[in-house]
Amino acid sequence: MKTLRQVGIVGYGAYVPMYRLNAAEINRMWGTSGAPVEEKSVVALDEDTVTISVECAKQAVRRARIDPSLIGAVYVGTESKPYAVKPSGTIVAEAIGATPSVSTADYEFACKAGTEAMQTCIGLVGSGMQRYAMAIGADTAQGRPADALEYTAACGGAAYIFAERSAETVAYLEASYSYVTDTPDFWRRAKEMYPRHGNRFTGEPAYFKHITGATKGLLKETGYGPEEFKYAVFHQPNTKFPITVARSLGFSVDQINPGLVVGKVGNTYAGSSPMGLAATLDVAEPGDRIFMVSYGSGSGSDAFIFTAQDALRDKRGGPNLKGFIDRKRNVDYATYLRHRGQIIQ
Amino acid sequence: MSVPRYWRNEVPRYRLMGRKCVACGARYFPAQPVCTCGGTEFEDIKLVEAGEVVTWTVIRSPPLGYEKYAPYVVALVELDDGMRLLSQVVDVDPADVKAGMRVEAVFRKVREDGPSGIIMYGYKFRPMVE
Numbered sequence: 001m002k003t004l005r006q007v008g009i010v011g012y013g014a015y016v017p018m019y020r021l022n023a024a025e026i027n028r029m030w031g032t033s034g035a036p037v038e039e040k041s042v043v044a045l046d047e048d049t050v051t052i053s054v055e056c057a058k059q060a061v062r063r064a065r066i067d068p069s070l071i072g073a074v075y076v077g078t079e080s081k082p083y084a085v086k087p088s089g090t091i092v093a094e095a096i097g098a099t100p101s102v103s104t105a106d107y108e109f110a111c112k113a114g115t116e117a118m119q120t121c122i123g124l125v126g127s128g129m130q131r132y133a134m135a136i137g138a139d140t141a142q143g144r145p146a147d148a149l150e151y152t153a154a155c156g157g158a159a160y161i162f163a164e165r166s167a168e169t170v171a172y173l174e175a176s177y178s179y180v181t182d183t184p185d186f187w188r189r190a191k192e193m194y195p196r197h198g199n200r201f202t203g204e205p206a207y208f209k210h211i212t213g214a215t216k217g218l219l220k221e222t223g224y225g226p227e228e229f230k231y232a233v234f235h236q237p238n239t240k241f242p243i244t245v246a247r248s249l250g251f252s253v254d255q256i257n258p259g260l261v262v263g264k265v266g267n268t269y270a271g272s273s274p275m276g277l278a279a280t281l282d283v284a285e286p287g288d289r290i291f292m293v294s295y296g297s298g299s300g301s302d303a304f305i306f307t308a309q310d311a312l313r314d315k316r317g318g319p320n321l322k323g324f325i326d327r328k329r330n331v332d333y334a335t336y337l338r339h340r341g342q343i344i345q
Numbered sequence: 346m347s348v349p350r351y352w353r354n355e356v357p358r359y360r361l362m363g364r365k366c367v368a369c370g371a372r373y374f375p376a377q378p379v380c381t382c383g384g385t386e387f388e389d390i391k392l393v394e395a396g397e398v399v400t401w402t403v404i405r406s407p408p409l410g411y412e413k414y415a416p417y418v419v420a421l422v423e424l425d426d427g428m429r430l431l432s433q434v435v436d437v438d439p440a441d442v443k444a445g446m447r448v449e450a451v452f453r454k455v456r457e458d459g460p461s462g463i464i465m466y467g468y469k470f471r472p473m474v475e
């Protein structure tokens with residue numbers, strides 16, 4: 001997919017809460033072994049998807065150096081909305097000063113809700129309907145105690161402000177692509193606290209099929225080969241999957257390493273590939289071409305090609321994602337439960 | 346806190362918006378209806394989001410609605426523009442708080458009106474992240 005007028009990212013922000021639960025602590029709790037990630041992020045007592053989104057959004061506005069009242073769209077992609085009914089986007093838009101001349105909505109598509117919001121913002125800016133549009137992917141992911149997801153389900157997010165490509169944008173979009181089928185690999189019914197998943201079914205027919213489909217589709221549409229990208233980001237539910245899918249598609253570990261944050265923060269669901277892109281933009285140089293693919297259960301993938309521009313060097317000031325990843329405090333399992341609101345006082 | 350009262354104070358609490366007396370320039374946060382000079386005309390001002398801890402206390406017996414956050418730190422923060430305000434300081438062990446500690450504003454949950462009521466958000470401060 002290509003836009004009528006060229007679109008770029010004018011500001012971005014990414015955030016991970018400071019608390020971490022190490023895989024060793026979960027293994028101690030359940031008498032298990034192995035670690036799909038080294039450790040995962042845990043929210044503070046007063047954090048949720050809305051506060052994470054605001055943190056990312058404020059960073060993005062500051063770096064973009066724009067008047068937030070000119071932002072015409074704020075879309076929050078998440079599967080952990082604090083309210084079942086009441087948009088998260090209104091709170092975020094109010095907190096950053098984008099109200100009242102703004103369109104807001106919450107997007108839902110499991111782990112690709114954030115990139116689905118990005119596609120919409122690209123469309124709004126690419127069509128000329130909006131000057132600035134913000135997409136956020138953020139989650140405080142749920143995993144049932146002792147379930148495989150508990151080892152990885154984590155908290156974090158990233159925000160992107162899209163604008164017409166100019167000398168002010170930090171990276172411009174070359175093209176995007178979406179690949180979706182109905183695949184019941186992971187779901188959560190209304191009023192259920194935790195999601196359910198199809199165990200091994202979540203791999204080959206789900207994650208791998210859709211990321212491969214989106215990647216091949218976008219490469220075919222643009223005529224690029226994997227070697228023409230400096231960096232690549234694939235959705236990161238654990239450390240193994242993105243490495244495996246990258247290799248099978250002809251990308252190298254060197255290309256994905258800068259954006260591979262899952263080992264230190266866990267799977268931040270809708271925040272996952274957007275955070276990977278932010279970590280990559282934090283180190284990219286002007287001219288570097290970046291390939292990015294999300295994956296959301298249900299299922300689908302969005303793929304994007306961005307090329308870094310000169311403004312990136314001077315518009316990524318302040319703490320970057322690595323700064324937030326390094327600012328950490330490990331907690332024990334009981335403290336983790338308390339922070340997740342699972343201890344009744 | 347009632348829903349209408351929370352709603353009326355959203356902008357100042359979400360964005361750290363204060364007011365300046367048009368007559369004498371005195372700044373207020375939160376806003377006051379009448380200035381010490383007698384002036385009643387004000388303009389909105391955006392507070393600076395960085396400052397330092399002047400003094401602080403650790404709340405161990407919190408008021409109703411704040412129980413789940415205890416123990417927590419409440420500090421008098423002097424912003425870089427000289428304004429002073431009271432705020433929780435989060436993402437820090439109470440034992441590690443010091444006078445002069447650099448802090449920055451963050452957007453957090455302040456309290457919840459039970460599991461079915463509204464979630465009230467607002468500013469707090471945290472040690473500055475470099």
Ligand SMILES: [Zn+2]
Pocket residue numbers: 366367368369370371380381382383384
């Ligand atoms: Zn006055």
